[in-house]
Amino acid sequence: MANGLDTPATDGARRIVISVDAMGGDRGPAAVVAGLSLSAAAFADVDFVLHGNQTELSRLVERESGLAGRVTLRHAERVVSMHDKPSQVMRHGEGTSMWSCVESVKAGEAKVAVSCGNTGALMAISMLRLRKLPGINRPAIASLWPSRNPGGFNVMLDMGADVKADSGDLLQFAMMGASYARNGLGLTRPRVGLLNVGTEEHKGRAELKEAHDLLGRTAEAGSFDYIGFVEGSDIPSDRVDVIVTDGFTGNVALKTGEGTAKLISDFLREEFNASVFSRLAALFALGTLRRLQRRMDPRRANGGVFLGLNGTVVKSHGSADATGMAAALRLARQLAAADFQDRLAARVASGIRAGQDAAAAETPSDTATGTGGGTKE
């Protein structure tokens, strides 16, 4: 995976423009601008269109010398809050920074949109303005999951774009997830698994058995290896790269995993604080515990990608700080540099054409990964 990470393309031949919603995150626009600054320093080929309150933003941006000449401000009067209902935002969302952020991708001035606002509202606006890719029934949200794989992450989808999925949707998720793993994680031939309650063929819901057959027949055309059913315990394993499930199950699994990690980390802290001796032990173990924390740090995996639309949208965690925001921007840049959107659209189109041919077109070329540099570590 060590293919030029953090080595920006400095030839200036191609500028990558990312559209960023500055408002709506829990930490406000200051954290977003700080993330922009980190990202601008790491990648010389990236420029930003930043949406939100112009007065506030220009003050924040001017403070960061590294952002000089790299940011175009776009004033938006209103902000989508975490409590706004998606249906309301669809009707009355025009004039919000989130709407404006997605609009930049629709207009073609930016290649990817990034927001840390309300997920449901962001999906609603993205669906309304970008529309679904021809042939896609349900768009999906793909997230990265810390794993034992060499790259440190697996891809899982759908994480909650919709609460259900039939066998045809699950097949589309597999095609899109494999495409994302190729372009976002640099895996030439991703291994795809279908999440179920057991690995035996007779287990699970009817739509899963159907999808199991469909995936087995389509893997070759989709340039992925289908490894069959996987269980919840396999999500962080090194036997699968892309885990396919419906948005209800995916969302519950994600939050259960986060909740378990948080519980263990809290218990660890409590135990290390329990006595004078254990506090002393904690001092000795500090470096080790910090390395563990870094390995499990959810900020490193920040960025749920909306797949199946005419344009790429990255949902950053609502509580993202500068580091988290920079991770989401790095992911956005990587996907833009790899021409992910065009490759995904081509893949979906070819999937619809009954899945002949395949393979060729989409695997990232040497150039793309060589200058891309942002392959998720």
Added chain:
Amino acid sequence: MANGLDTPATDGARRIVISVDAMGGDRGPAAVVAGLSLSAAAFADVDFVLHGNQTELSRLVERESGLAGRVTLRHAERVVSMHDKPSQVMRHGEGTSMWSCVESVKAGEAKVAVSCGNTGALMAISMLRLRKLPGINRPAIASLWPSRNPGGFNVMLDMGADVKADSGDLLQFAMMGASYARNGLGLTRPRVGLLNVGTEEHKGRAELKEAHDLLGRTAEAGSFDYIGFVEGSDIPSDRVDVIVTDGFTGNVALKTGEGTAKLISDFLREEFNASVFSRLAALFALGTLRRLQRRMDPRRANGGVFLGLNGTVVKSHGSADATGMAAALRLARQLAAADFQDRLAARVASGIRAGQDAAAAETPSDTATGTGGGTKE
């Protein structure tokens, strides 16, 4: 929760008989008999009916002096393997130790059955021989989950008895789960939550919105507090005692939680082994790490309880060692001592009678918890 834990009733007034399947676990009958021995030492009021290969078992039991006079052997020629399909076991399972184990409960010679064999087969045999409680549509498996609650555990169901559940099933799961929390965890008025992808009322699947209304209307009659929707991150929290979901989602969540805990524990071990200094730090931190391990030890929460049948069956983890087996037996004893099966049946019946009255009958009496002693710590 510290109500007489590990203080067996020694008056001999009432013997509790537990039926145990000695075969079918990953570690074989030796681990099961070792667990029996621990359990017999901890609880003087418990006797066992042990099912399996008589020659092998009599040799193992004779070695444990603490089991003298406490174990009745019941020979069974055959063993259900982990790979046998439930449908086959239903047709051809007679003569297996698992079948014989459940039969002891049906015949009334034991109050609870415990097996660490194949879950699907155990549920199939239990359904066939014990039959569903009148009025119950889908039986469920309830498990304990490490949590921030004072007792250290929450209850979650269904963990995989069936892959689906409609709103009526979810209501029955709530009634049964609350009853289990009262009798198994000693909680007078359990807080029940419905697992969903968000806590807002407009979110989730149709059957969840229906169940949400049903639970709100039935909580008073069921003697529990309904706290509304909860998310995956709330499962280990201290704001809920009983988490209700369908068996597909429950099973995925359980295995995802286990997988995450395993990943973190492996990463922790790797980091502490990374250098001479970190290995030294590990020595200092050993006591602390052991306390953490104990707190998260899945063996302490061993025992999925089948709810909704005419008889109580406890499914121990397939890989349970003596400690894990002893935890499952302690749970079985606690449920037997609390007359859980009768209370559950009464609760379900009253739930069917439109849920008037309620409250009284089922809360464990002082006597039950006082001499019961096995309230899960």
